[in-house]
Amino acid sequence: MNTLPMHAMPDEPVLLIADDHALIRIGLRTQLTHLGHFQVIEAWDQPSLHACVAREPRIDLILLDVMMPGSEDQHWIESFRQRFPEPRVLLITGLPLDQVTRRYRHLPNVLGVIDKSRSSAELRKAVDLALAGEPVWPSAGMVAPAYEKKGHLRAATLTERQREVAMLVASGLSNRDVATSLDLSEGTVKNHIKDIFRALGVTNRTQLALRVKPPDAGG
Template structure:
């Protein structure tokens, strides 16, 4: 009799973990292990460990990429799917290059995307390359942005809020919002995540 795969779900919101666990159990015979902080994540990943970890980057103790780096360093053979609800992930390009990382998925993504990532990770398939912009996004239009719009676009892609951008550039927050609308329209994107991915792929 085959032993069920053990999937570690790490998120500091219990309702999110329970929802993901319910969906995963519909996909296969999985044993689900829960964690809600970096400390509980590292403890749950310890031997006998798990076959896969699905990890939210914003939990107590994670400190962004430092918590992920600690997990990957301690358990380099543990496949990792990064899950986030943040509008932007400034370090996503760096994380995608880590051998442990199999996918980076936004919480608004369809369940089919998580299912595909889980299947590939449990099959020990190599990590997929960072996703190319789909039907949205015109990378060539980046060079046509004015210097000020380009500054705003880069700041947004780095994870700065509208207020932080306004303070840094000496603008009003309303002006930043209008600039952002102009940028979205010019580049053919609809949100900050798509903008960050577009800039990342353009380099």
């Protein structure tokens, strides 16, 4: 279990990075320790997250991945906040920010969300705001995906729900993961995918991914 080192300074903010991907945790830890005087501990699934919060009274902010493994409960973040409502939380995700905002903005001490691909400067700004108790929720103009703005997936082409499904499918999620993320049944997701394929004139997930990929994504 990751705990604070014996030499931890009492005036340094304590950050808990909770993500099931080791490379993400390493990257965030490296950025944060480089950018400022932080003490960083880590959790990699829901049990280790609960154990860290229960054992460490000094946690100032949790950087919490919204897709942490550990149970089949689609509402695990809500359950986590009911059990541990005090620590401030900044959500980290690769999912559409507007979707995460709508689902979790009402939870106590959940102060915002930041995309995992953001720059070090943007990460530091978000962390500083959250540590100060300031909201880090994106504005309506910020959450619209770049490829929607540039016409690769026009808002008029699909419904809002279909755009959410299309984005998740294009990012590589399975039907089951999409269903869990959006709190839908797998059957509903399959129906959405059929409608999306028909509306966009594609026949498979690869074509869909190419259709919705941002123009500057490379490849």
